[in-house]
Amino acid sequence: MTISLHILLPYLTLAALIVSLFIIRAQNVLKIFLALQICLVYFWGFINPIGVLCIVLFWGLCECHLRYPTTRASIHFFSVMLIVLVALLFANHLMPGFNNPKVINGIHLTPDSSAYSMYLNFDKTSAAVILFLASGLVLKNTTALSLNTLFKTLGIAVLAIFTLMILALTIGYIHFDPKFPDIFWLWAVNNLLFVCFAEEVLFRGVIQSILIKIALKRNWPVFIPILVSALLFGTILLGHAYGGLAYISLATLAGVFYGYAYYLTGRLEAAILVHFSVNLTHLLLFTYPVSAVFY
DSSP states (O other), X not given: OXXXXXXXXXXXHHHHXXXXXXXXXXXXXXXXXXXXXXXXXXXXXXXXHHHHHHHHHHHHHHHHHHHSOOSOHHHHHHHHHHHHHHHHHXXXXXXXXXXXXXXXXXXXXXXXBOOEEEEOOHHHHHXXXXXXXXXXXXXXXXXXXXXXXXXXXXXXXXXXXXXXXXXXXXXXXXXXXXXXXXXXXXXXXIIIIIIIHHHHIIIIIIIXXXXXXXXXXXXXXXXXXXXXXXXXXXXXXXXXXXXXXXXXXXXXHHHHHHHHHHXXXXXXXXXXXXXXXXXXXXXXXXXXXXXTTTO
């Protein structure tokens, strides 16, 4: 599949920025890279001055929350809720000023699948990068993933794939449909570095982490924050697409697995890898995104 350099270049640099988040630990260097990335996307015409203003204000809000912590619980709570709310607006493409290019437009990967479209989303991804930097995730777990962590991640991924695919097959949401589509490489980069990264930063790295801190203070079971963040993941971000209640239920259950991977390992990379493994299996072995009959 061919994409023009005009579209491809700013998103290749965005992909490089996201990879660098897990390699470079110097926050000031990463912030310079992010500022340059915003300038590049603006120059390329995928964001207008209003979009730049939205990004800068959100960045400023996150930085103020981090640099000037307050001892007043009510102000701290309001600040956190405002950051999460704005991040959700970015994630749902409700912030003005962005022109995310549609690179796949209503194609059928197989005769029995529903139509599939794909955008390269700068709004959602750039907001996740800002959250990643401001929340301190960039400073956590600076060592490479251990063999034990990789085995735990693999085990959760296998369990998630088996459970979700069996359930989806049972309700007729998908059927067995192996393939290697022409869009694979574009889809894989977008899904891993933009979709999975952005969603796991927000729902596990930020929302679940906040809820776990609250649960620990109140002696609540840890499954409560994992389940709540999964419910938000299934309803707020994904529930509008591809099958209504069935999609919400499957996405929520998937969020439980992603949240457990993050809780068990303490590594955001684990949640991202489990998330991507589920999506990859779905694409390669089953109807994607959903059976045309079901949809």
